[in-house]
Amino acid sequence: MNIIQALGAAELGLIYGIVALGVYLSFRILDFPDLTVDGSFPLGAAVAAILIVSGCNPWLATLAALGAGMLAGVATAWLTLRWGILNLLASILTMTALYSINLRIMGRPNISLLGEPSLFSFLPDLCAHLNIPTYVVMPIVMALIAIILFLMLFWFLSTQFGLGIRCAGAGARMAQSHGVCTRTAITTGIALSNGLVALSGALFAQAQSFADVSLGTGTIIIGLASVIIGEALFHTRSLFVALLSCLIGSVVYRLAVALALNASGIGLVASDLNLVTSLLVAVAMILPKLREKIRMKVTS
Amino acid sequence: MIHLKEIAVTFNPGTALEKKALNGLDLKISQGEFVTVIGGNGAGKSTLLATLCGEVLPTSGQVLIDDVDVTTWPVWKRTSFVARVFQDPMVGTCSNLSIEENMALASRRTLSRGLAPALNRHDKERLRHALSRLALGLENRLKDPMGSLSGGQRQAVSLVMSALAPMKILALDEHTAALDPKTGAFIMDLTRQIIEEHGLTALMVTHSMTQALQNGTRTVMINAGRVVYDAKGAKRESLTSQDLIALFHKSHGEADLLT
Numbered sequence: 001m002n003i004i005q006a007l008g009a010a011e012l013g014l015i016y017g018i019v020a021l022g023v024y025l026s027f028r029i030l031d032f033p034d035l036t037v038d039g040s041f042p043l044g045a046a047v048a049a050i051l052i053v054s055g056c057n058p059w060l061a062t063l064a065a066l067g068a069g070m071l072a073g074v075a076t077a078w079l080t081l082r083w084g085i086l087n088l089l090a091s092i093l094t095m096t097a098l099y100s101i102n103l104r105i106m107g108r109p110n111i112s113l114l115g116e117p118s119l120f121s122f123l124p125d126l127c128a129h130l131n132i133p134t135y136v137v138m139p140i141v142m143a144l145i146a147i148i149l150f151l152m153l154f155w156f157l158s159t160q161f162g163l164g165i166r167c168a169g170a171g172a173r174m175a176q177s178h179g180v181c182t183r184t185a186i187t188t189g190i191a192l193s194n195g196l197v198a199l200s201g202a203l204f205a206q207a208q209s210f211a212d213v214s215l216g217t218g219t220i221i222i223g224l225a226s227v228i229i230g231e232a233l234f235h236t237r238s239l240f241v242a243l244l245s246c247l248i249g250s251v252v253y254r255l256a257v258a259l260a261l262n263a264s265g266i267g268l269v270a271s272d273l274n275l276v277t278s279l280l281v282a283v284a285m286i287l288p289k290l291r292e293k294i295r296m297k298v299t300s
Numbered sequence: 301m302i303h304l305k306e307i308a309v310t311f312n313p314g315t316a317l318e319k320k321a322l323n324g325l326d327l328k329i330s331q332g333e334f335v336t337v338i339g340g341n342g343a344g345k346s347t348l349l350a351t352l353c354g355e356v357l358p359t360s361g362q363v364l365i366d367d368v369d370v371t372t373w374p375v376w377k378r379t380s381f382v383a384r385v386f387q388d389p390m391v392g393t394c395s396n397l398s399i400e401e402n403m404a405l406a407s408r409r410t411l412s413r414g415l416a417p418a419l420n421r422h423d424k425e426r427l428r429h430a431l432s433r434l435a436l437g438l439e440n441r442l443k444d445p446m447g448s449l450s451g452g453q454r455q456a457v458s459l460v461m462s463a464l465a466p467m468k469i470l471a472l473d474e475h476t477a478a479l480d481p482k483t484g485a486f487i488m489d490l491t492r493q494i495i496e497e498h499g500l501t502a503l504m505v506t507h508s509m510t511q512a513l514q515n516g517t518r519t520v521m522i523n524a525g526r527v528v529y530d531a532k533g534a535k536r537e538s539l540t541s542q543d544l545i546a547l548f549h550k551s552h553g554e555a556d557l558l559t
Contacts, residue, residue, distance in 0.1 A: 163418035167405050170396040179379035179409040237445055
């Protein structure tokens, strides 16, 4: 792996780090296994891409992607909380629907953004001016965006309203008995989670100069893998560190993947990525149970 | 004043599992009263409490709090009037959040939740002070996760939490039943102190006849979804737990004959 590949992996890791923040919010904080993200990631990319090629300002396009993702989250939350559909199933329903919706939005399976304006249009000039290659600056810009979003999420979850969301996820009866409307809290949380994921999709589309309807496959597993790697690296009770570890976990994940794919001799190709990631998540979830079993055997 | 007016609650109506949990129960609680509620399994004690708190919506009847009809209000909205302590401290407090976060959440029970920080320095001082009365040393462990406390400690904290915000009535759901006798006694003492200090109106469901008589200003016995005995003042003073047990068997006998 050379330096360009490593920086590219870090950039991708930071983009997906935002997905990991969203997944942490739904899976860990709200205890809501939300697969909507497989649809909201390409939704964000689709909305941003179609708006940009139609001449819309990239900032507005990105904001619209955020809004679209939040709507997708509201749909899932509504199906679950209003109609009592199992959360996992509700999220699969939204995800499946989003596949068609994304095709409708784009009007075709993929859109190229080469030569179109983007949030990062200013970079080539800046880099030429500073005489630094773009592939160095891009990860830095992405890191800044990811850190700003991480700090905003941390701030939000530390507010009175945010604390209500965290409690609604951890103990709904307790939250209600202290005056938290859990329906509002969970809906807001899931909307925010999917908003972040769609935002990440919009950034991905602009950074990679394309949007594709099949972008979303496996997004949830990648997000989950990042969360789990982050948790393995930092055993923490602090929300600040836990959220930060999502970003770090995502970058570590991408670097590990890049390393594996570039190492000759292992024989892995890019299309093995989903298999490797699924195995990683499965093993990470099996390990604690195995450890528990072994400990019980040892003590008995 | 709290008025549970002609409350009927039927679970699974029209099915083989139909159960009339409350059957025209009527109960008025005046300001400052501390009512203890006793009754056998399935008598309707817990349903009464759940109806007051909003977890169960009555099939018919009304729940009035200070003349406001709250019958159809959801649980979270009703908390502006009702504070609750659960039987299981694991339900009443949140393991994943720290002690101070649990308390900060509880302190806004009757207030709106905005985008101000959940915990500021002033709040922390107030919470620390509220915890110090327990003399359990918890005031120095504000940042520890609630899950690291014992059941008794958690129940003590949830009592303190309930009193952090104003209320019309404190609902106690067998809140010492899951604790060992010594811890239970500690929690009961604490409950009495908090109720007296704040001059609270309270409704305590209990399985223990002794506890029902030793605490509070009024005792109500429930059977088959109705109030079958109601004692306060001098009448209650002279009552022993033996009398209550006799009454309990008598009302049960009648109910058995009726059904």
